[in-house]
Amino acid sequence: xxxxxxxxxxxxxxxxxxxxxxxxxxxxxxxxxxxxxxxxxxxxxxxxxxxxxxxxxxxxxxxxxxxxxxxxxxxxxxxxxxxxxxxxxxxxxxxxxxxxxxxxxxxxxxxxxxxxxxxxxxxxxxx
Numbered sequence: 398x399x400x401x402x403x404x405x406x407x408x409x410x411x412x413x414x415x416x417x418x419x420x421x422x423x424x425x426x427x428x429x430x431x432x433x434x435x436x437x438x439x440x441x442x443x444x445x446x447x448x449x450x451x452x453x454x455x456x457x458x459x460x461x462x463x464x465x466x467x468x469x470x471x472x473x474x475x476x477x478x479x480x481x482x483x484x485x486x487x488x489x490x491x492x493x494x495x496x497x498x499x500x501x502x503x504x505x506x507x508x509x510x511x512x513x514x515x516x517x518x519x520x521x522x523x524x
Contacts, residue, residue: 408448454472455477455480456480458481458487462495465477465495466495469492475491475492
């Protein structure tokens, strides 16, 4: 996962993951790099020791960004598996994916915010 720069992968009953083209099976577990390893060497751990079986945080591919944000916030999830109508994995959405989407969708509103504590002018500057 470190080599591929992935924070989370899906594990399915037939051994496929969300990045594979055949997408033949529902996700039966998720494995995230932030999972508890109790000080053990993650490179030597079986995947079953760190995965979350039967993830509850699945969302449909047609879900809205607001729904995904709500799911992440209420459930405390940093990654949300996305499935199609047949419950096959499509991808995994991360918090940074949502933040990047919002920054790209609203650059003027997000990228021009003043530093906290900076007074905001009451009147317009310039001519």
